Amino acid sequence: xxxxxxxxxxxxxxxxxxxxxxxxxxxxxxxxxxxxxxxxxxxxxxxxxxxxxxxxxxxxxxxxxxxxxxxxxxxxxxxxxxxxxxxxxxxxxxxxxxxxxxxxxxxxxxxxxxxxxxxxxxxxxxxxxxxxxxxxxxxxxxxxxxxxxxxxxxxxxxxxxxxxxxxxxxxxxxxxxxxxxxxxxxxxxxxxxxxxxxxxxxxxxxxxxxxxxxxxxxxxxxxxxxxxxxxxxxxxxxxxxxxxxxxxxxxxxxxxxxxxxxxxxxxxxxx
Numbered sequence: 001x002x003x004x005x006x007x008x009x010x011x012x013x014x015x016x017x018x019x020x021x022x023x024x025x026x027x028x029x030x031x032x033x034x035x036x037x038x039x040x041x042x043x044x045x046x047x048x049x050x051x052x053x054x055x056x057x058x059x060x061x062x063x064x065x066x067x068x069x070x071x072x073x074x075x076x077x078x079x080x081x082x083x084x085x086x087x088x089x090x091x092x093x094x095x096x097x098x099x100x101x102x103x104x105x106x107x108x109x110x111x112x113x114x115x116x117x118x119x120x121x122x123x124x125x126x127x128x129x130x131x132x133x134x135x136x137x138x139x140x141x142x143x144x145x146x147x148x149x150x151x152x153x154x155x156x157x158x159x160x161x162x163x164x165x166x167x168x169x170x171x172x173x174x175x176x177x178x179x180x181x182x183x184x185x186x187x188x189x190x191x192x193x194x195x196x197x198x199x200x201x202x203x204x205x206x207x208x209x210x211x212x213x214x215x216x217x218x219x220x221x222x223x224x225x226x227x228x229x230x231x232x233x234x235x236x237x238x239x240x241x242x243x244x245x246x247x248x249x250x251x252x253x254x255x256x257x258x259x260x261x262x263x264x265x266x267x268x269x270x271x
Contacts, residue, residue: 014081016223018052024153024219025262026054028206029143030114032266034058036141037110046108046133047071048098048126049116053082053091059112060087070108072096098126106135113142115264118180127193134271140195143266144186146203148178152260153208153216153249160248161221161230164241170229173220181265190269199269208262213253216260217246 033055037045042063050056050071059069070092073079083093096102098113098120111130120126130140148155154173162169180186183201190199210216220226221242230241249258 013223013225013227014052014075014077016218017078018081018085019223020215020219021223022052022054024210024216025151025208026051026114029204029264029266030055030058032204033112033114033141033143034062036266036268037112037139038062040110040139042067042109044068044108045070046101046103046111048096048101048111048113048130049073049119050082050093051078051114051116053079053085053087055112055114056082056091057085057087060089060091065089068092070094070103072098072101074098098129101129101133103133105132106138107133109135109138111138111140115143115145115177117142118144118176118178123180123189124192127190127195131193131195131271136271138271139268140271141266141268143204143264144180145178146181146263146265148174150205150261150263151178151208152253152262153258154178154220156248156252156260157217157220157226157245160245161241164237164244165230165233168233170226170233172224172226172229177224183265186265186267190267195269195271197270199267202266202268203263204266205261205263208260210258211256213246213249213255213258214242216249216258217242221245 047056050073056071072094074097076095079093079095099122111134117123145151158173187199230238253260
């Protein structure tokens with residue numbers, strides 16, 4: 001179950017997220033999502049939980065200019081970061097809650113979401129909203145991380161922080177980003193959202209690479225709401241927690257460039 005702190009992408013988190021986390025884990029899956037849409041006949045696309053715009057930029061680069069793209073996120077700070085980077089052709093950036101989308105019924109040919117549904121407090125409600133704004137025959141496509149054990153840097157960092165806060169170790173990564181991987185639960189949530197088709201679920205492994213162990217440590221400890229959990233325990237220990245995470249990664253993956261496994265599920269379902 002998500003907490004309010006899990007949705008807090010503010011302060012310096014958006015810039016650190018974009019600088020470190022996007023190239024570390026998000027770019028290959030953004031390309032995968034866009035490639036799955038590229039062959040379809042599309043006029044209007046809605047992106048929900050767009051974050052700092054890694055998928056949005058890929059959509060605007062790959063798809064024809066006559067395809068309309070609306071990119072939304074709950075956090076205005078993330079959209080501000082995304083819009084400051086820009087896109088190859090114009091995109092409408094709009095703050096919106098996936099639980100209550102501010103769009104009319106059947107407006108979009110596709111709804112896409114990269115690593116956002118794990119943060120939705122009521123997933124069937126969010127899925128129902130995605131279905132509502134889809135045209136008949138439209139496609140809803142999203143990805144979610146597999147269990148944390150299949151995502152090596154995130155797993156090592158989570159375990160390392162147990163030594164910093166042994167009485168109350170931060171569990172954000174396990175609870176939220178890596179907490180919604182069970183196919184049967186995903187399928188049930190979609191069925192409870194009035195999707196009648198069966199989803200296609202593909203499991204995709206990739207590699208997460210960085211020039212040093214410090215980069216994934218900063219990415220996760222300071223560029224995600226894990227930072228909120230650390231600071232709520234003791235804000236003065238953020239740098240210490242980051243250094244402990246970096247050392248744990250160095251011990252397992254080496255003191256130079258590091259390379260770890262990441263794995264996600266890609267879900268595609270038609271209305």
